[in-house]
Amino acid sequence: MRPTEIPEIRALALFRDMSDDQFEALMRAAYVQTLPPGIELFHEGDRPDFLHVVVEGSVELFAEWSGHETTMQIVQPVATIILAATLRDAPFLMSARTLERSHIVLVPSDDVRQVFASDGAFARAVVGELAGCYRSMVKAQKDLKLRSSTERLANWILRQDGIADRAGPITIDLEKRKLASLLGMTPENLSRALNRLADHGVVVEGKELQASDLPALRRFARPTPLIDQHDI
Amino acid sequence: MRPTEIPEIRALALFRDMSDDQFEALMRAAYVQTLPPGIELFHEGDRPDFLHVVVEGSVELFAEWSGHETTMQIVQPVATIILAATLRDAPFLMSARTLERSHIVLVPSDDVRQVFASDGAFARAVVGELAGCYRSMVKAQKDLKLRSSTERLANWILRQDGIADRAGPITIDLEKRKLASLLGMTPENLSRALNRLADHGVVVEGKELQASDLPALRRFARPTPLIDQHDI
DNA sequence: CGCCGATTTGAGAGCTTTCAAACTTTGTGG
DNA sequence: CCACAAAGTTTGAAAGCTCTCAAATCGGCG
Known part of the structure; x- marks a missing residue:
């Protein structure tokens, strides 16, 4: 984990209000991947081993069914992806691939869930983030249907x-x-x-x-x- | 608030793990409305004064744009609606109306946000609920696009x-x-x-x-x- | 420069909507 | 209880939109 990315992540609404100790615990086992374009980070149906944070570049979330593929969202820095799956320990509903050379921070899911269970500030920040994700998805669906x-x-x-x-x-x-x-x-x-x-x-x-x-x-x-x- | 509905609400995943004190605090100012079919509970753009819990009947969530209307979801007992807007204190993105004679429990939004801020177990339960709502919306969008x-x-x-x-x-x-x-x-x-x-x-x-x-x-x-x- | 992939254009087919009318169901009042 | 009105559903025809397939054009990279 390069020290230069840490302040960026710390500044995210998701991590801003948690205690230093807890943040340290999260970052201890985290690491950064630098990836070329077109690399698949995970595939729908997989289990979430890591929470992904896009620090640089961009990531496409897409879904497939019956031979078709559709782009669901483009994630740009600095943002987390697939928080919902990580917290629920449920299979990904979408796949992810890099669109350009990207830096991705990987935080072990177990650590996220553990800190989530013990740090109220983090839990509340997670709610804010998730509520935002939900509302974005509602807007996207209104856009599509109306x-x-x-x-x-x-x-x-x-x-x-x-x-x-x-x-x-x-x-x-x-x-x-x-x-x-x-x-x-x-x-x-x-x-x-x-x-x-x-x-x-x-x-x-x-x-x-x-x-x-x-x-x-x-x-x-x-x-x-x-x-x-x-x-x- | 009729005592008969309280155990049903208490049994919801959202309220199951919180302390009795906090649950009491939530229910103190809550009350039940019995409504005929076709009544609009709130309209998109409104501010959330209450968290709504559908105890009996069913509620349609719908959205409008430019003269069109589309049904987004049918909510059936026992479930909460518009949790995301309540927690964010943001305007509703969808409107709601009863489809049949329904019992709706109204919990003041301020109380929800206050308990949410002080009860870690409730905050974590909210996360589980929101993550589920988000994932439902992702599935609906995949259904639509694919x-x-x-x-x-x-x-x-x-x-x-x-x-x-x-x-x-x-x-x-x-x-x-x-x-x-x-x-x-x-x-x-x-x-x-x-x-x-x-x-x-x-x-x-x-x-x-x-x-x-x-x-x-x-x-x-x-x-x-x-x-x-x-x-x- | 030349190749490969992305974008554009054209034609046709397929799906969806709109509009209109007939039919069915529901609910109300006589 | 029946008759009627109102609303929901189905069917048909036509128009509009979107997709597919194919070919031509454009653009970037080696």
Whole structure:
């Protein structure tokens, strides 16, 4: 475990309020893996031996059924993954693979559960984290069930613009095929959906994308905090 | 608060392991509402003043956007709803309405958060509950993104059969339009999907439904524990 | 420069929704 | 208890959306 990552992890909401002793206990057996892109960290159905913390790079959570595969979430630093499975000691419902060169901290599951059982502050922090994960998943499901694919794309673009209301160009920093899968459509359909959004001022050039008429895009996308705001 | 409901609530995994004192503190200001069908308990965007526990009847969680409405979940006794929003003191992401005459226990949110902060056993139980809610939502999303509507219906039928492998008739104990919305399709499409499943041995008569050839239905539905088993 | 994979475009098929109408069920009031 | 009204369900037809397959184009890496 390199000492440089420790403060980053300590600063996570999940670990911020626990005692130094308990944090030490968690980190004692933890270690960092540096992985190239495309490496599978675990596969759905596996048992959680470690809690994974993405410190650098990015990780795709995906699921498979009957020959199909779909991207469920892209995890970016600094965040934990599969906390729910670790705590329940239940099999993973999703698989994970690196999308780029990544640093992953592995904390033995047994240690997590033990500290969880003895440190109230940690247990409460875990609740905050889990509640957030749950609510994100509810929002994603509303997005899927209530919107057409083009509407999902339009709202995704508006979310990328972030808190700032600027109309500056944004970069699609993942493969379009992954974005398509994340949004619940095929790559071909994403390409067509981007063309349809041209009517609402969206200009695409490769991975560069610009919403030149934000009000028009908003009129089409009808974003709502109850789906699109990720910090509530 | 009628004393008859208290043991039922106490028996919930969520409240089972907490101290008597803390449980008393929670129940002191709690009260029961008996409601006819179709009553809205709260609406998305509202703030959680109470943790709701469904003691009898059933409650639909649904969401709206841009004139559409979709059923997210049907909650049946005995279970809590919107625990995540209560703990985070964040606005509801879903609305709730009774589907039949129901008894709902209302526990003031402040009390829940206060006990949560001081009772470690309760905090840990909450984590177990939330992790389960999160995993249910992941399964629902996999179901939506990886399966066609007919496949979702077939797997829903298999789940209704439950643990027993009997091929006996089952009753669709909710309106078909609600079932359609829950499965992410229109009522018309549900009707057609049921007809398509006739090829796999499904016989429908009104609300009565029988899978006369379970192996055939399973071959078509391809159920997997990582989507369809709700207790892992 | 050339290869390989990703993206785009086109055509067609398949699935889902919408709209309309007929039919069934449910619940209410006479 | 029946009749009627209201709501839910089913069926049909047509339109719209999405996916699949195939081919062409674009882009990055060795």
